Amino acid sequence: MAAATRFFVRGASPRLSLSSVCAGTQGSVGANLLKLSPSCVSRIKTHRRHAAHFTYQPDPVPTQYGPTQKMNLFQSVTSALDNTLASDPTAVIFGEDVAFGGVFRCTVGLRDKYGKDRVFNTPLCEQGIVGFGIGVAVAGATAIAEIQFADYIFPAFDQIVNEAAKYRYRSGNLFDCGNLTIRAPWGCVGHGSLYHSQSPEAFFAHCPGLKVVIPRGPVQAKGLLLSCISDKNPCIFFEPKILYRAAVEQVPVDAYTIPLSQAEVLQEGSDVTLLAWGTQSVVKTGRLLISHEAPVTGGFAAEISSTVQEECFLNLEAPISRVCGYDTPFPHIFEPFYIPDKWKCLEAIKKMINY
Amino acid sequence: MFALVANRLCRIPSPSVAVRLDARPFSDFTQQISFDIKKCELHGLVDGPPDSAVLTRDQGLRLFRQMQTIRFMQQKVQQLYTQKLVRGSCHHYTGQEACAVGIEAAIDKTDHLITSYRVNGYSFTRGVSVREILTEMTGRRGGVAKGRGGPMHMYAPYFYGGNAIVGAQVSLGAGIALACQYQSSDQISVAVYGDGAANQGQLFEVFNMAALWKLPCVFVCENNRYGKGTSVERASACTDFYKRGDFIPGIRADGMDVLCVREATKFAKDHCRSGKGPIILELQTYRFCGHFVNETSSYRSQAEVEQQQQNDPISRLRGQMLRTNMASAEDFQNIDNEILEEVEEAAEFAVSDPEPSLDDLCNCVYHNSPSLQVRGIHPWAKLQSVDKR
Numbered sequence: 089m090a091a092a093t094r095f096f097v098r099g100a101s102p103r104l105s106l107s108s109v110c111a112g113t114q115g116s117v118g119a120n121l122l123k124l125s126p127s128c129v130s131r132i133k134t135h136r137r138h139a140a141h142f143t144y145q146p147d148p149v150p151t152q153y154g155p156t157q158k159m160n161l162f163q164s165v166t167s168a169l170d171n172t173l174a175s176d177p178t179a180v181i182f183g184e185d186v187a188f189g190g191v192f193r194c195t196v197g198l199r200d201k202y203g204k205d206r207v208f209n210t211p212l213c214e215q216g217i218v219g220f221g222i223g224v225a226v227a228g229a230t231a232i233a234e235i236q237f238a239d240y241i242f243p244a245f246d247q248i249v250n251e252a253a254k255y256r257y258r259s260g261n262l263f264d265c266g267n268l269t270i271r272a273p274w275g276c277v278g279h280g281s282l283y284h285s286q287s288p289e290a291f292f293a294h295c296p297g298l299k300v301v302i303p304r305g306p307v308q309a310k311g312l313l314l315s316c317i318s319d320k321n322p323c324i325f326f327e328p329k330i331l332y333r334a335a336v337e338q339v340p341v342d343a344y345t346i347p348l349s350q351a352e353v354l355q356e357g358s359d360v361t362l363l364a365w366g367t368q369s370v371v372k373t374g375r376l377l378i379s380h381e382a383p384v385t386g387g388f389a390a391e392i393s394s395t396v397q398e399e400c401f402l403n404l405e406a407p408i409s410r411v412c413g414y415d416t417p418f419p420h421i422f423e424p425f426y427i428p429d430k431w432k433c434l435e436a437i438k439k440m441i442n443y
Numbered sequence: 444m445f446a447l448v449a450n451r452l453c454r455i456p457s458p459s460v461a462v463r464l465d466a467r468p469f470s471d472f473t474q475q476i477s478f479d480i481k482k483c484e485l486h487g488l489v490d491g492p493p494d495s496a497v498l499t500r501d502q503g504l505r506l507f508r509q510m511q512t513i514r515f516m517q518q519k520v521q522q523l524y525t526q527k528l529v530r531g532s533c534h535h536y537t538g539q540e541a542c543a544v545g546i547e548a549a550i551d552k553t554d555h556l557i558t559s560y561r562v563n564g565y566s567f568t569r570g571v572s573v574r575e576i577l578t579e580m581t582g583r584r585g586g587v588a589k590g591r592g593g594p595m596h597m598y599a600p601y602f603y604g605g606n607a608i609v610g611a612q613v614s615l616g617a618g619i620a621l622a623c624q625y626q627s628s629d630q631i632s633v634a635v636y637g638d639g640a641a642n643q644g645q646l647f648e649v650f651n652m653a654a655l656w657k658l659p660c661v662f663v664c665e666n667n668r669y670g671k672g673t674s675v676e677r678a679s680a681c682t683d684f685y686k687r688g689d690f691i692p693g694i695r696a697d698g699m700d701v702l703c704v705r706e707a708t709k710f711a712k713d714h715c716r717s718g719k720g721p722i723i724l725e726l727q728t729y730r731f732c733g734h735f736v737n738e739t740s741s742y743r744s745q746a747e748v749e750q751q752q753q754n755d756p757i758s759r760l761r762g763q764m765l766r767t768n769m770a771s772a773e774d775f776q777n778i779d780n781e782i783l784e785e786v787e788e789a790a791e792f793a794v795s796d797p798e799p800s801l802d803d804l805c806n807c808v809y810h811n812s813p814s815l816q817v818r819g820i821h822p823w824a825k826l827q828s829v830d831k832r
Binding site: 412421 | 531532582590591593595596607643670673678679798803808818
C-alpha cells in the first residue's frame, strides 16, 4: 500500500474555510462565506487567465531545525539535493537537462559545486533513465533520477513497476533498489494542457513496493525529499509544479527529515475531515472529503474512501465525498472548469453537512 | 555557379500562385533554372539524391510564400503568447521552415505525415489554414481541433498531428505505413522526429519492424542540434542520425536549403514506393527561436544563433531567385504584404472567436452512441459525453 501521501489542500485560505465550516451551523456559515468573498460568484472568463485558482498560505517558520532562509518550492528542492550531495559521497543526480539547472531550476548550481560526474544529463529516454537509476541504486549508490514532467513517466512505467518495486521481494531481500528516488513535476499549472498537467500517483500507489510522496509546500518538500532519499525503498517524489514559484516559506538551511507514512493535522475541527489520512479523524467528525486533480475513477481517493468506510462505517454521518477531476484527459482550454477547486469542495461540504 | 537551362519555358504562371506582378513584363523573368545543391551523405546506398535541383519561377514563389507564411505566423504567435492570449506549451518552427515546405513539395497530398510537438510548420503545409492554426492556439471553437488541443495538437486529413510525447509518433508513423502497404495504396508515410527523440527506445523497435516488413516509411530526423537544452554531442553517442537505423539506408541532407530537402525527400519517396522498404532522412537544420516561445536559451550562445541566422532558408531562396532574375524585389514585397494581411486577419479572428462551450468538456472521450455519462468533481456531478466532430 502506498504510504506517506499528503495531499495538498487547495483553497484560498484553508484556515478560514475550515474554521468557519467547523464552528457553526451550516446555513449561517454558508451565507457568511458568500458575503466574505464577493468573487465567489462563478463567472465564465473567456480571456486571459493570470492567477492560480488559490492563494498559497505559508507555514509558520519552523524553529526546531536550525536557521532558516526564504525559499520557494524549487529552491527548497535544490537545498535538499545540495544537502544530500554534500553528506553522501555516492549520491548522483541525473535526468534530462538537469546540468544547466533543469527546466524548473531545481538543480541550479549543483553541477558547478559537485562536478559533472555527479550531476549529469541523460539523453531523452525515460525508460533508460529509470532502468539506469535502478542499476545505480542496486550497486549501492544513491540515485536521484529526474523525469522532466510526470506526464512523461509512462515509458518508464515498466521499469518502475516491474523492476524497481519488485526487486527486494523477488530476490528474497538479497538485492533492492532502495537507494533510488525518482522526482517529477506534477499536477496542473494553469496552462499545461494534456501533457504537462497530469497527476499519475494512483498508477504507482497501486503497486506494492513503491512509496509515492507529494509535498504541500517548501518546508514539507525539503523534509520529505530528504526522507525519500534516505528511505530504503524506491520512492517517487511528485513536486506540484504550480507551487514551484508560488509557494514561498522560511525553510531550514540544514538537512532535516519529515517522517513518511504519517498524516499531519493542519487544522483541528469537529464537523468535517478534509483529506485526513487514517481513521481517527473520521471517527471524530463523521464526514470525510477527499480531493485530487486526477480523474475520479480509480484515483487515490477511491482507495482512502474504501478503507475508511471499512474501518469507520458506523461513525459516518454522510457518504464519503470525493471532489476530483473529471474522467477525461486533462483539458487545454477547459482547465479552470476541470480542476477541483475550493468552490466545488465547498459545495460538497455543504451537501455532506446537510445530508 | 549555376547553369541556365532554359528561358521562357512555361507560358503562364499557374493560377494557384496569387502573385501581383509588378510593372515588369512576364518575359523579363527567368522561368527555370537548375541550382546546385549540397551533396547528400549516404548510408547503405550506392546512389543518392541528385546534386542539382530544377526550380521554376512558380515553384520558387510558392515555396517562398509557404516558408514566409510560417515565419510570419510564428512571429504573430510570439506576440500573442507574450500577451497571454496563447497559453500552453508553444514550440516554434522559426528557422526550420525549409524542412516542412521541402518535404511537402516532394510528397503527394495523399501521402501521410506525422510529427512531434513542433507542429506549426507541418500543420500549415498539410493544409490547415493560418486562421485555424492561430485559433487553435488561442483555444477557440474555430480552431482546427475545436480549441481542445491547443498549440501542440493540430490535425488534418493525412496529417496525424501534433504529438507531445517524444518519439511516440514514430511508432504511429510506421503503423500508418503498414496500413498503406496492407491496403496497396501506393501511399507512403513520413514520420518526423527530432535529434532528442532519436535516443528513444521505441524508435529502434520500430526500425526493426519497418525493415523486417519493408514498410513504405520515410523516417525524417529534424536534427536542430538541441534536444530542448542538451546539445546532440552531449546526448548521443553517434550524432550521424542518418546512420542510426543501421540496417536501414539513410541520407543526410541540408535542412536549411528547401531545394535540397525537396530532392532528398523525392529520392526517399521513390525508394519507398519501389518496395525497397524504409529509409531514414536526416535534415540538418537549426531553430532560431528557443525550444518554446520566450525561452531564454541559456544553453547556447547568442553568437551561435546569429551565425546560424546567416543560413536563413527564406533569405537563401530569395537571394537565389533575385540573383538569377527569377523574381524581383517587388514580387517578394507583394507576397510579404499579402501574408502579413492574412496573418493579421487570422489573429483578429483568433482572439475574437468564442471559446468552446462548457458542454464540450467531456465530449469525445470514447466512441459512444448513445451518449454516456462522465463522472467528475463529486458523485452528484455527472456530465454528458457525446462523440461528435
